[in-house]
Amino acid sequence: MKKVCVIYWSGTGNTQSMAEALAEGAKSKGASVKLLNVSDAVKEDVLEAEVIALGCPSMGSENLEESEMEPFVEELEGEDLSGKHFVLFGSYDWGDGQWMQEWEERMTNKGVKLVESGLIVQNTPEEDELEKYKTLGNKLATI
Numbered sequence: 001m002k003k004v005c006v007i008y009w010s011g012t013g014n015t016q017s018m019a020e021a022l023a024e025g026a027k028s029k030g031a032s033v034k035l036l037n038v039s040d041a042v043k044e045d046v047l048e049a050e051v052i053a054l055g056c057p058s059m060g061s062e063n064l065e066e067s068e069m070e071p072f073v074e075e076l077e078g079e080d081l082s083g084k085h086f087v088l089f090g091s092y093d094w095g096d097g098q099w100m101q102e103w104e105e106r107m108t109n110k111g112v113k114l115v116e117s118g119l120i121v122q123n124t125p126e127e128d129e130l131e132k133y134k135t136l137g138n139k140l141a142t143i
């Protein structure tokens with residue numbers, strides 16, 4: 001059974017709904033799924049998983065949320081993540097997705113394999129967008 005871990009930070013629920021769709025999609029294909037708010041996550045949740053999905057909206061000025069997600073990502077950067085499958089996702093509003101490009105670069109520099117890139121949604125995801133995240137969750141369960 002594939003071990004999938006979905007960890008997110010979300011202030012107003014947009015990134016959370018993407019996280020829930022991914023987790024639901026992976027579960028429905030038989031994966032063992034942990035869905036955690038980053039405030040409840042520890043680095044071991046990531047280290048013991050085979051596939052990791054991290055979600056965070058664009059905050060600050062094209063940054064990760066600074067009090068919980070940024071420190072968590074920095075902690076992960078101190079670990080050996082090479083070869084693990086990752087998905088990064090999140091919601092934004094007025095920007096051009098710069099925060100996600102920079103986040104993807106940080107993680108690929110650690111040797112992770114991004115299953116897909118550019119997984120961003122402006123503001124609240126529509127039903128069809130959530131369906132896409134469920135389908136991606138299906139894929140994570142069988143990767």
Ligand SMILES: Cc1cc2nc3c(=O)[nH]c(=O)nc-3n(C[C@H](O)[C@H](O)[C@H](O)COP(=O)(O)O)c2cc1C
Binds near residue numbers: 059092124
């Ligand atoms: C303090 C703050 C800073 C933000 N900074 C950006 C930004 O730099 N670029 C952007 O595109 N959106 C920015 N946003 C908009 C959020 O990314 C957007 O509202 C997103 O949908 C929030 O996702 P969530 O519901 O998961 O918290 C910011 C929002 C807040 C509250």
